[in-house]
Amino acid sequence: MNHLSKIQPVSVLGRQSIVVGMLGVILLATFLRLLGLEAQSIAFDEGYSLAVGSADWPTLFQATLSSGVHPPLFYILYKLVLPLWGTTEYGARFIAAAFGILAVPLTYKLGSLLFDRRVAWLAAALLALNPVHVWLSQEARMYALLITLTLAGMLCFWQALHTRGRRYWLGLIVLQALVFNLHFFGLWLPLIQFGFILANFGRYHRQFRVWTAAQFSAGLTLLPWLVALSTREFQSFGIGFLDKPTLIDLPLTLWNLSMGLILNQIWPLSLVAFAIALLALSSGLYRTKHSFGRSQLLLSIWLFAPLLLVWIISQRRSFYADRYLSFLLPTLILLVAFGVLRLKQPAWQYLLLAGLIANSLYGLIAIKFEPIFQKDPWRDLASFIEQRERPGDVILLYSTHLRFPFDYYYRGHSPEKPISLNLERYPLESLVADHRRAWVIYPYTRRPTHYPMQPLLADGYWADDPDRNPLLVNWLDTYSSHVVDYRHFLGIQLWLVDLPERQEVTNRG
Secondary structure (H helix, E strand, C coil): CCCCCCCCCCCCHHHHHHHHHHHHHHHHHHHHHCCCCCCCCCCHHHHHHHHHCCCCHHHHHHHHHHHCCCCHHHHHHHHHHHHHHHHHHHHHHHHHHHHHHHHHHHHHHHHHCCCCCHHHHHHHHHHHCCCCHHHHHHCCHHHHHHHHHHHHHHHHHHHHHHHCCCHHHHHHHHHHHHHHCHHHHHHHHHHHHHHHHHHHHHHHHHHHHHHHHHHHHHHHHHHHHHHHHCCCCCCCCCCCCCCCCCCCCCHHHHHHHHHHHCCCCCCHHHHHHHHHHHHHHHHHHHCCCCCCCCCHHHHHHHHHHHHHHHHHHCCCCCCCCCCCCCCHHHHHHHHHHHHHHCCCHHHHHHHHHHHHHHHHHHHHHHHCCHHHHCCHHHHHHHHHHHHHHHHCCEEEEHHHHHHHHHHCCCCCCEEEEEEEEEEEECHHHHCCCCCCCCEEEECCCCCCCCCCCCCCCCCCHHHHCCCCCHHHHHHHHHHHHHHEEEEEEEEEEEEEEECCHHHHHHHHH
């Protein structure tokens, strides 16, 4: 272990208390990730996870291949575990919560290898309290798994280099293969590791061949899926909704990952807390008189190489989103924890810790109660329609994909008809023929770069949506005088249109 400078311990972090404290941290992480797991509605992406994970095997692979956004591993795992936990909101999200909890002891293990047990304990505690990690651990998606598998893979990488044990090389192959097949951003891990080996080539040149063989072996597992993608009739990659990032997005990503990007009335206090986190990060990155430690170097490459390269690539076509970059969260927290504990003055340690913990606690409250962090309320929307629908009603869904979250909750009797499927748009007059009223459901489909925040607009999103369906625009204009009810749910707009006789519409036209 190459320690750079003496880490000044906070007095409460004795060796015995660390063991007890680590158990407490794991229990805290478990409590925070299971608390309210079922509280919010199933969101669109979660509905997609449930629909694909509940489908038969051919449909599962076809749906994943058609989307092209992610490799199939998450949906394979999801299909295997759903029968164990059920498809309730709690059961649907439990796999993410379980992997989110597992990330905490893995952070401790990696931190103890890179630094010492004090840094490891503090990093684990900060991850347990991290609002964004709690959020991702309560979402039926693959991001909690991505963080945990990345941690395990980097742990095996470090151990393989320094112990040369075969079990660690084998573990690296297996874990890299899992990450590659879970999310395409897992392909950044070989680049991180290559950069680290290259920077220390004199020390690790003997392991380079073994590492290359390990990466090749892991990459082979993704090859069949890449071949399948290349044979699709339409070569599309379904993330065209992401906005091109600007320079300000780089610090905003660090802000969001470190403690949650909270931009409400008390944002100045949150900004001060982020400044404290940056101070701790700067301390963790600070080079001593002698050298830049290998632990610091690995974490620095892990944090900044993917962040900057994704930003640069996204200037042409955007792949930049905080949830895709969530695998950077452990290295950010490890550097912050190291930075706090290497400060020489205990007063500064306590001050930084107080700021970090206070803002994390507020962030935890915010993700539960602040509207900006609420998922689209499909549960409330479906219930609203069920209570007010009548015979002769029809439900017009803005796109076919909205069936995923809507059908999860809707138990009414009105037929559902999509207005569009991918780029194909259907004429609305034919959809509403022989119906007396139409419920029109339009969700805000463009998630922000720094999700999980919601873009809150008092009047909804319809008027400002650059991609809104022109057929629906014209139809709503034509029937504007027949709109008998309008509701703006958080992230979803709903119109109820009383359909006149077709002869009346013809005379008006």
